Amino acid sequence: MAASKNNKEKLPTLLPSGNREYSFFEQVFEVARQIPMGRVTTYGAIAEYLGAKKSARMVGWAMNAAHDQTPPVPAQRVVNRNGMLSGKAHFSTPTLMQELLEKEGITVQNDTVVDFEKILWKPE
DNA sequence: GCATTGACGAAGG
DNA sequence: CCCTTCGCCAATG
Structure with a gap:
């Protein structure tokens, strides 16, 4: 079955705006909510779990919409592969993330x- | 409708 | 070791 790649059962359509059906974005939200307090994960880990390892960017893009989701998505627990707070600029304030x-017991330097x-946590 | 832009990441030079 | 390019795919101009 090398010729066929059928692992795409999830998600082509999405759009947090208008369409509220399950989508890649919502799956990202769900996984993000699974991140335990005091732990973090990466965009790539989430993407990989969803079967789209190369689409880590989409995870970050989904996080953009995460602000409007309920229950809230702990986007602060999602960092890049280096453990860097690459998304901090997208929070209300540059220091909020x-x-x-730190309120969860995580130390951040530089x-x-x-x-x-x-403290890296990966979905399973 | 094409070009640019990403909260990424791996590979190449 | 640092910088650039590519892939991925949706949003935006």
Whole structure:
């Protein structure tokens, strides 16, 4: 079955605007909500879990819409593969993301999560 | 409707 | 080791 790639059962359509059906975006939201307090994950890990490892960018894009989701999506727990708070600029204030993480017991230095690999959590 | 832009990541130079 | 390019796919201009 090398000729066919049928692993695309999820998601072509999405759009947080208008369409409220299950979509790649919503799946991202759900996974993000699974991240335990005090832990973090990466865009790539979420994308990989959803079967679209190469679409890590879409995960980040989904996070853009996450602000409007209920229950809220802990977007602060999603960082890039280096443990860097690449999304902090998209929060209300440039420091909010770090502050939220620190409230959960996560130490952040130089926009990067300390002991990132130790607190890294991956969906299963 | 094409071109640019991403909260990414892996690969190449 | 640092920088650039490519892939991925939706949103925006």
